[in-house]
Amino acid sequence: MLKQSLQQKLQQKLSPQQIQLMKLIQLPTLEFEQKLKSEIEENPALDEGKEGSENDELDFTKDEESNNDDDQYIEAVEINVDEYLSDDETPAYRLNANNYSADDEEKQIPYATGTSFTEFLKNQLNLKKVTEEDYAIAIFLIGSINENGYLRRDLNHIIDDLAFSSNLFVELEQLEKGLRLIQTFDPPGVGAKDLKECLIIQLKRKGECPSINLAISILVRYFESFTKKHYSKICSRLSITEEELKKAISEISKLNPKPGNSISQSGDKNIQQIVPDFEIRIVEGELELLLNGRNAPDLKISKSYVNMLQSYKETKGQANKAQKEAVLFVKQKLDSAKWFIDAIKQRQNTLMVTMGSIMKYQNEYFITGDERKLKPMILKDIADDIKMDISTVSRVANSKFVQTPYGTKLIKEFFSESMKNDQGEDVSTKEIKNILKELIFTEEKRKPLTDEALAKQLKEKGYPIARRTVAKYREQLNIPVARLRKQI
DSSP: OOOOOOOOOOOOOOOHHHHHHHHHHTOOHHHHHHHHHHHHHHOTTEEESOOOOGGGSOOOHHHHHHOOOHHHHHHTOOOOHHHHHHHHTOOGGGTOOOOOOTTOOOOOOOOOOOOOHHHHHHHHHTTSOOOHHHHHHHHHHHHTBOTTSBBOSOHHHHHHHHHHHSOOOOOHHHHHHHHHHHTTSSSTTTTBSSHHHHHHHHHHHHOOOHHHHHHHHHHHHHHHHHHTTOHHHHHHHHTOOHHHHHHHHHHHHTSOSOGGGGSOOTTTSOOOOOOOSEEEEEETTEEEEEEOGGGSOOEEEOHHHHHHHHHHTTSOSOOOHHHHHHHHHHHHHHHHHHHHHHHHHHHHHHHHHHHHHHHHHTHHHHHHOOGGGOOOBOHHHHHHHHTOOHHHHHHHHTTOEEEETTEEEEGGGGOBOEEEOTTSOEEEHHHHHHHHHHHHHTSOTTSOOOHHHHHHHHHHTTOOOOHHHHHHHHHHTTOOOHHHHOOO
């Protein structure tokens, strides 16, 4: 049964301009510059440079307030086509310069290219005398080696892949033979299936001596005990002294667990360049905040597009369909350029207001540079101060850097939760983590401190926190447990 009813709804939707602004705010400087260049290339109505007089700008308010559709708008204008076609009819000879002799030598600037890790292995394979079938197998195996130098697929799966993709039907022994060939290539350890095999291959390439032979025996027979640093168990099982074990561990510590990384080619590695978005200076004892000039570009509406649209408005009711479409295109590009410029200005203002609040909140730290002066601060503290949403503050703090007198810092590092010390004062968890790092750094390496012992020492320093909290902070600092920090 059909039924009609009235229903009230309250919905909140973001406009395209708001979405564009949010995306711009979260971009760091380098990505923002790329976005800026892309927008200038895509929108011919957007130019670089300072804006001219107010008379050069197009008044959009009348069109927005009229609430007329695009057809009504373009019917009121006429395109002066001849005025713009004349530029395209410039003779070609006026655009070319022929000031060179036929005997002049054409010089080109050379550029350097690198060799990828895969190509590096293929070049070594080309120096080996192998059959056509073995060559195809080796090429497929090389393609299955990741950037760290490890074989990322099981050999049985590779057998199936060779059958389906290359119509090669091989046995496991033939595949293992090809893999052993690749494991003789440089860098040592390449083609291993796991860390254990990788280290053993590297040790065997070193030659024979008592410490190397002992290291190989430890990895082959007691690899799990070695990774867990059960040194006393290894000494008793192999009937060796601590000194002999120390020499064997020294040989293992010289090995490369990721042999593929030794082939350092710029094309294989993603190098992130850090460009500070802000700069904080100390001028006569006061803090001064500056926005990176690359975040504040000079943009303006293209004067030629403004003049083009204004010239269309001189005559009404005589435009054909093609001319109407051209007018609509010009107006859309001008609207888009104006929205983008407004979004850039709002972005600059949001960045400065947010970073200014952070600087004021952490004033004592920026003056002294002492991390113990960092106050507990969460996103909500800054959002309440600048009267903005927490998500906006998060976008500003994420992936952005500030240059300070004490180095370039990631903004989100200034945010931390608070805890009470024994005097009832709020202290930053970052301060507790720094003290925890210092305690671990100065501990006796032969008898490292357990989490319970660390909690006890922190309590003596005035920070009463539980053992599980110490374990959480230690994991956040990427510090292993006491057993794995043990040294002999």
